[in-house]
Amino acid sequence: MPPFPLARRALTALLLLASAASGHAQEKFSFLTNWYAEAEHGGFYQAQATGLYKQAGLDVTLRMGGPQVNGMQLLAAGQVDCFMGYDVQTMKAREQGVRAVTVAAAFQKDPLVLIGHPGTLQRMQDLKGRSILISADAHTNYWPWLRAANGLSDAQARPYTFSIQPFLADKRLVQQGYITSEPYAIEKEAKFKPDVLLLSDHGWSSYSMTVVCMEDTIARRPQAVAAFVRASMQGWKSYLQGDSSAADALIRKDNPNMPAELLAYGRKLVLARGMVLGGDAARQGVGIMTDARMQQTYDMLVAQKLIDPAKVELRKTYTTQFVKDLKILP
Numbered sequence: 564m565p566p567f568p569l570a571r572r573a574l575t576a577l578l579l580l581a582s583a584a585s586g587h588a589q590e591k592f593s594f595l596t597n598w599y600a601e602a603e604h605g606g607f608y609q610a611q612a613t614g615l616y617k618q619a620g621l622d623v624t625l626r627m628g629g630p631q632v633n634g635m636q637l638l639a640a641g642q643v644d645c646f647m648g649y650d651v652q653t654m655k656a657r658e659q660g661v662r663a664v665t666v667a668a669a670f671q672k673d674p675l676v677l678i679g680h681p682g683t684l685q686r687m688q689d690l691k692g693r694s695i696l697i698s699a700d701a702h703t704n705y706w707p708w709l710r711a712a713n714g715l716s717d718a719q720a721r722p723y724t725f726s727i728q729p730f731l732a733d734k735r736l737v738q739q740g741y742i743t744s745e746p747y748a749i750e751k752e753a754k755f756k757p758d759v760l761l762l763s764d765h766g767w768s769s770y771s772m773t774v775v776c777m778e779d780t781i782a783r784r785p786q787a788v789a790a791f792v793r794a795s796m797q798g799w800k801s802y803l804q805g806d807s808s809a810a811d812a813l814i815r816k817d818n819p820n821m822p823a824e825l826l827a828y829g830r831k832l833v834l835a836r837g838m839v840l841g842g843d844a845a846r847q848g849v850g851i852m853t854d855a856r857m858q859q860t861y862d863m864l865v866a867q868k869l870i871d872p873a874k875v876e877l878r879k880t881y882t883t884q885f886v887k888d889l890k891i892l893p
Contacts, residue, residue, distance in 0.1 A: 590787050591622045593626060595626045595638070596627055599820070600815075608810035611798075612810045615795075616790075619794040635661060638663060647773065647775070649770060650880070654870055667792045667886050668851070672763035673762065673770070675742075676745070677759075679736075679759075681758060683735075686760075691715065696730065698725070701739065703869060711867060727752065744829070747825055803839060848891045850885075851886050
């Protein structure tokens, strides 16, 4: 018998031993975003594109969300390891018995905005008496706070269908949007710069683009969660302060409908508004969450009767164990 089969088996064994000894085996980890790939996901794509996840020992799959994707349901069903949410969502899920936990906050500011025609929306008081296009989710999210804080009425709320056409057709309307998206689309199509109010600059305290995992995942795989959080937050710093081209290429590969110009626009606004690198992150590091901020959001939800404090224990809705010592400073 020729010696080659033996040689091949010996070589295979040696390669397996070398691989085990090198310690480079990658642990699979899946993360679901909250929408089609965009600049608001840039840090995660940067960590993927630049090898930060691999350096952390992870084989990460980034999955896109979308209008028909319920991230919390997929998380609870074990279809993904973690997903991109926001703290209000996690607190409300706990009330329904979903043992989800927020472990990091990529965005210190929610990019949620209200948009008006030029000269119509200079301050929050200008919302009074106007019809406001809001999503179905808004009614159990930011709208109760917005209504109570500014003396508005439920009669002002109109359905928002994620189209800018009704807004463009009626100068009296106000609509919701993301600062990194809808204002750009309006300016491109209508050739005017709309008025924009960023809700986080007017008292809306929710974190955004958070990393949310199940309690069980945190208990079983704390090292993997820690590695994912660290690499992701390093990715955000790199995306905003370094060369974003590799991440942008991956984003456009996943979402071919994303124009390069819109990606650049979104990244510029995220940086200029301090959404990731500003606030507490400027002093304590990217991804940071504070007890005081979580308490503020929790108290708002209780006050608006959006959660029952008897069913939701605040300290179980989040943990700072993965971000308190990161110190990834701008």
